[in-house]
Amino acid sequence: MRLTRRYRFSASHRLHSDELTEAQNDATYGKCNNPYGHGHNYVLEVTVRGTVDPVTGRVHDLPALDEFVTQEIVSRYDHRNLNEQVPELAGLVPTTEVVSAVIHARLEAGWPQQWPVLDRVRIWETRNNIFEVSKEIQ
Amino acid sequence: MKITRRIEFSSSHVCALPGRTEAENHALYGAAANPHGHGHNYALEVTIAGEPDPVTGMIVDLKEVKEILNQEVVTPFDHRHLNYEVPPFDKVVPTTENMALEIWRRLAPHFTGANGTLDLVRLYETEDLYVEYAGEPA
Numbered sequence: 001m002r003l004t005r006r007y008r009f010s011a012s013h014r015l016h017s018d019e020l021t022e023a024q025n026d027a028t029y030g031k032c033n034n035p036y037g038h039g040h041n042y043v044l045e046v047t048v049r050g051t052v053d054p055v056t057g058r059v060h061d062l063p064a065l066d067e068f069v070t071q072e073i074v075s076r077y078d079h080r081n082l083n084e085q086v087p088e089l090a091g092l093v094p095t096t097e098v099v100s101a102v103i104h105a106r107l108e109a110g111w112p113q114q115w116p117v118l119d120r121v122r123i124w125e126t127r128n129n130i131f132e133v134s135k136e137i138q
Numbered sequence: 139m140k141i142t143r144r145i146e147f148s149s150s151h152v153c154a155l156p157g158r159t160e161a162e163n164h165a166l167y168g169a170a171a172n173p174h175g176h177g178h179n180y181a182l183e184v185t186i187a188g189e190p191d192p193v194t195g196m197i198v199d200l201k202e203v204k205e206i207l208n209q210e211v212v213t214p215f216d217h218r219h220l221n222y223e224v225p226p227f228d229k230v231v232p233t234t235e236n237m238a239l240e241i242w243r244r245l246a247p248h249f250t251g252a253n254g255t256l257d258l259v260r261l262y263e264t265e266d267l268y269v270e271y272a273g274e275p276a
Contacts, residue, residue, distance in 0.1 A: 006266035
């Protein structure tokens, strides 16, 4: 059984690589290269996979998952500038590919051993752009 | 090929274990343990797998799927209090996980090959919480 919980955070970012020239950055990232940045309402989906506890009827302790994801991600990303204020993104170009990989890695790193498996992280940058990461798909 | 049909139903429920105090149940299930009950607009996605019939071009007759879903899920679940009116939830805690298991049990016998096989049940309790069950050992 898989259980998926959806969270939301709003953040700003700018896509710009110091490895590229101004023209190359503009060609690569287009409007996302705007030096003043821009923002999104991100939707973060966290999926766990496990068996249903025969007593509680649940795969996972939902309040505990909410607390963990809120503490590790939502409270640290919401209403922040991803380029400047999230330490694990420092020096990286915060494309949503990079943001999802970093979030997946951070959740994996702090994931309590006794919990069911972290199956997948999926992020909507907008309702039209969706990114997903799992152990199998990095 | 897979085809997914989506339906909605609205039900009330209480998530609590008999023999536990209100505080213990609140620790387990959070707000869902409120003894007076609460409700959700559930959305159910049912996925059927199979090959399109060479004559009709269909995996399964969707009218038939609609009838089965109405008979097995919508009619018994919609505008009902699950704990009081929908067995086995008089004895089994109506968590989203247990509801998905029960819906799988009700639907699987209807899709036995000629009209596709039941591939996945995805049950949304809210837009931000859903479970997926594919018939694996629960």
